[in-house]
Amino acid sequence: MSENIYDLAHGLERGIRETEEFKALQAAYADVNSDQEAKEKFDRFREIQVTIQEKQMTGQEIDDETVDKAQKIAEEVQQNAVILALMEKEQAMSTIINDLNRIIMMPLQDLYEVK
Template identity: 75%
Template sequence: MTINIYDIANDLEKGIRETEQFTNLKQAYADVNADPEAKVKFDRFREVQVTIQEKQMSGQEIDEETIDLAQEVAEEVQNNKAIVQLMEREQAMSLIINDLNRIIMTPLQELYDVKEN
């Protein structure tokens, strides 16, 4: 019997969309986008995150100016209830994704963890 792994992956994707965690995340994101002040702060936060990630991936050092900006933006978003709720819901969704990744990687982990006698 041949299994189409991509059909299974597509079913998983649909299942993720139906989880309570994804529904809550989607609503929290809509709430942030509906609040002009929260949206501006969140967009700025994401821009700083992307800048830092790009620097890290290219091997560049993160300068003091970028660190200071990141701290300033982090403080701003921590004072916004809508953004805090969005971040909490992102964390809940991240737990699911991490669990799924662990499950998906189990066959490889088992393969390489086999001890020879």
Template identity: 45%
Template sequence: MINIYNEINALEATFRKTEEFEALQEAVAVVKADEDALKLFQNFRKVQMNLQEKQMAGEELQEDELVYAQKTAQLAQQNEKILAMLEAEMKLSSVIEEVNRILVKPVQALYEGI
């Protein structure tokens, strides 16, 4: 019997060697090295997480919270270092989505024709 976790761990090691992961790793390092960019990103992330937590809890989001979140996102995206990091993250997300599509193919195939 195959141990899928050994295979997944090998895939994880390969994943770390992809251009997309390495680009994100470098972009994160650039943001971390810039105190202003780091603080701006940390605030942006904190606002995002708070909104997500409220949504998951079924709480209604207030207009002022949404406006503040938009302004925080705009400020973060105006910083070229943060923007480069977010773009690198999106490219890496595309790889993850493709891997996920490949992984679920066997399950989808099982349901074809039902």
């Protein structure tokens, strides 16, 4: 009998944690957290991202004040080398996650493929 699908998922989770990309992301996140200025900027950046996502998910309009605040915080973040390094590592991890998602979705794509 084949391995339990959830056991495979947990194995994948453990594998992700062992990748160089994840380890680099952890190190970059630690760097941000050890730099008080970077941590404060990053926390504000994440907070505004969550606010915007919540508004989008609930169908609320994103007001000009929120947009302006987001742009200002994004500009501050882009000027911080420690945060930029973290974002670069996040992008590398995101690429892996997207690749894994494509692989996982292949059975459904094959199933629904028009022949």
